[in-house]
Amino acid sequence: MKSSIRDVGDVRIIELSGKITIGAGDVKIRELIGEAIEDGKQDVILDLGGVTAIDSSGIGEMVACYTTVTKRGGQLKLMHLSPKITDILQVTQLITVFDVFDDEREAIGSF
């Protein structure tokens, strides 16, 4: 998995690409969220536009990060989900947990 980060105002945008799977990308997400918190960024958008595959460990890590950010008074939102990742979130009803956006400006404006 590859990642890049940028800030738009107070919002940290984390762009992810490749596979978010056990033993690889799942731990990396946790580290990126930890960095955002250390940098004082409470509101985070995970841009999954470049993600080709995700497994239950990757999904679980996203859920754990959602909990971590929420407990600190921030919000974690998702952007640019592929149809398959949308399916994966829908079958476990996690699509009802995360705010999901296709448009970056709309996502940033939602905080």
Added chain:
Amino acid sequence: MQANNKLTASLVMASRFENIEVAERTLLDLCGRAGCKADEEYWLLTALREALANAVRHGNRQNPDQVVRVFLTIENSTATIRVEDEGDGFEPANVPDPTTPENLLRPSGRGIFYMRQFMNRVEFGPTPTGGTAVVMARDLDQPDSGRS
């Protein structure tokens, strides 16, 4: 590999997460030969990944001295994946439903659920040595020569 319209592959892997990709590439090769559609390929890979992750992490507890056996078959428009570990066995009925409100935010426990969602049949049973074997099958659309 191809004989009488039946495609098979088998692997014996040390219990390391990085070996999951080796099995993925093998399944991809079979799917390519069988003319599986891109969607089917994606969900087969997803189910395989979950079964292997369970075998390595929960079954063999990441002990590289214990192996995971993988058997892949595509025959008569059905893809079958069998994954065996050398662990102590487990009871799938004890795995809680990850979609209930109290479990929705749990960081783990979705792997078997995904396998059941994306495959038509999923069965767990013991191996002769006391480990766990999971057999998953997915009915394929009529194979074609291209990807959708």
